Amino acid sequence: MWTKINHCPLCHSSKIKPYKKGNLIQRGLTPEKIKITDADYGKIWDLSRCQVCGYVFANPFPGESLLASLYIQVEDPEYEAEAEGRRRNFRRLLHQIEKFVPQKGSLFDVGAATGLLLIEARQRGWKVAGIEPSRWAVKIAAEKYGLHLHLGSFEDYRHDENQYDVVTLVDILEHTPDPKKIMVKARELLKPGGIIVIVTPNIESLAARLAGCRWWHFRPGHLGYFNRRSLKTLLNLTSFQVLSWKKYSWNFSFNYLLKRLSVLSWLTKVPKLASLWPRIQIKLALGDSFEVYARKQEVI
Ligand SMILES: [Zn+2]
Structure with a gap:
């Protein structure tokens, strides 16, 4: 179920070294711990780092079938409670996407x-489709929004090729032991010249350096961490031409932030204020995730 490797999962170099000693145990990987709003920060697996491309990855790492058996069970009501802030984030992403694809064709969200x-x-x-591994999330999408997502892991998704103008991978690549496989699959799904959108944490960002071991992206669900070089390597290996690199900024409610700042979390329990915090939306430009737009290139 867990595999240890002696090469980089991206560039295949054997020049890998231990990077950080983990503070998690394998049975600590539970559906509760891999939900999106998990706030158990500063938790890492044993991490290795590739000396050639700079990719940092969990080693050993859990296999695809173990991950699928956990993700199908994930329930995360707090995610929906933050829907307004998240929708703002996505409107901003779509605005960017439409600069590259002004005719608004078909879009697939992984x-x-x-x-x-x-x-x-x-x-x-847009004409839309998507896949999601959590049964709970797929049910909410159908019941609340009339949106019918494919239930399952993207790795196992059977599809026709060259179908979509845009494929989005928002906070996906850090959750998989094999990002290259995800990218190859996304590439197959895209029409010639189609656009991929990637949002993923930057392990060399200022926020990551300042937060050190307490960085909020060090969490049980995250199995890989990119810097600019390793993400560029992945894009090159899978034949994508970068159109734009940005820093991702977040919108969420003040309430969500308070719950994550342990020193201030008592504020969420003050009855008169409790109804106020969820309505206050803030935008944080932490700059600790990449936001990349790239075009599928034909392989010659
Ligand atoms: Zn590498």
């Missing part, structure tokens, strides 16, 4: 959660 990106895209005139 790891679509409850479908918030897709309902925003649908409202703007």
Whole structure:
């Protein structure tokens, strides 16, 4: 179920070294610990680092079938409670996407959660589809938004090739032991010249350096961490041409932030204030995730 490797999962170099000693045990990987809103920060697996491309990855790592058996059970009501802030994030992403694909064709979202990106895209005139491994999230998407997502892991998704103008991977690549496989699959799904959108944490960002071992992206669900070089390597290996690199900024409610700042979390329990915090939306430009737009290139 857990595999240890002696080469880099991206560039296949054997020049890998231990990077950080983990503070998690394998049975600590539970559905509760891999949900999107998990706030158990500063938790890592034993990490290795590739000396050639700079990719940092869990080693040993859990296999695809173990991950699928956990993700199908994930329930995350707090994710939906933050729907408004998340929808704002996705409207901003779509605005960027439409600079590269002004005619608004078809868009596929990988790891679509409850479908918030897709309902925003649908409202703007996109033809949408997506896949999500959590049974709970797929049910919410159908019941609340009338959106029918494929249930399952993207790795196992059977599909026709060259179908979509855009494939989005928002906070996906860090959750998989084999990001290259995800990218190859996304590439197959895209039409010639189609656009891929990647949002993933940057392990060399200022926020990551300042937070050190307490960085909020060090959590049980995250199995790989990119810097600019390793993400560029992945894009090159899978034949994508970068169109734009950005820093991802977040919208969420003040309430969500308070719950994550342990020193201030008592504020969420003050009755008169409790109804106020969820309504206050803030935008945080932490700059600790990459936001990359790239075009599928034909392999000559
Ligand atoms: Zn490498």
